[in-house]
Amino acid sequence: MLKLLIIVAALLKFNSIVKANGGPRSCTGSRNEIYLNPGPNCERTCRNLDEECLKVYVMPPSGCYCRPGFARNEAGRCIPIRLCGRTK
Template sequence: MLRIVGLFVFFVVSSGFYVANEECPTNEEYLLCGSSCPYNCTNPPEKVVCAQECIEGCFCVAGYLRNETGNCVLAEECLKAGNTPMCEENEEFMSCGSACPATCSQPEPLECSLACSIGCFCKSGYYRDDATNKCVTLDKCSIKPCTKENEVFDMCNAGCQPSCKDPDPVCTKVCSSGCVCSPGLLRSADKACVSVEKCPSNGTYTGPLSKYLNAINKILHLSYV
């Protein structure tokens, strides 16, 4: 059998490249499980709906897109070529936007360790509505109905709720929307919203009722013994 030494064989698979010897062209990286529908200069991220399984091959590294000739170029080069993606209302195209963008359910995301993303992002002061996928101001966010008894929807305090275990939690400034217990009620171990007297107590002065009163008295600048 004739063997050709050093033959570099590859073929194109859905804009990604399968490479026999795992060597990739410039500005590309080899992935064992990359997207089978990778976006490119003429196919912005928001227009790609991919339900296919991942594939193995070479893909453009972060910040690069595949152009019409099959090369991976900086996203800015796509824009210079007149391939500016059409973003929706209150959106703007970014070649390196946050991979953890602000949303209605998470207006103040935690520090994001993921690489930046390419695509359309909400403009400053707007948030991605989880229900409609539109960019809106916080007051226009869709309010999800709270189905459990004694719960109300809160735009910012769902991530740090008073509970029977900790009636006076120390909260960070991170804002998170969701269903919380109605004012005056605490979250029990079984996730129900109950009055403080229904919280289990260990029979000492450190029980939930005492902690709850201490929290109130701290606000009133009183002392509780």
């Protein structure tokens, strides 16, 4: 009975941690996105590939961000970086 009580207490604690972190989320935009909590300080876009990120958050906003190797285009979709059309 004590083991069962310990297991139930552990599950309740785990459930509260998951809820505090926003819970597991998925992004519906495309499979090239991933939900991050917290997110990065700067989102990679085709327009800012060559810029340094100067933002620093105490707690970066959570949300859907492009997976590594992808950047958000002007239409708001995550595309492979090689398709961004950089001239450099």
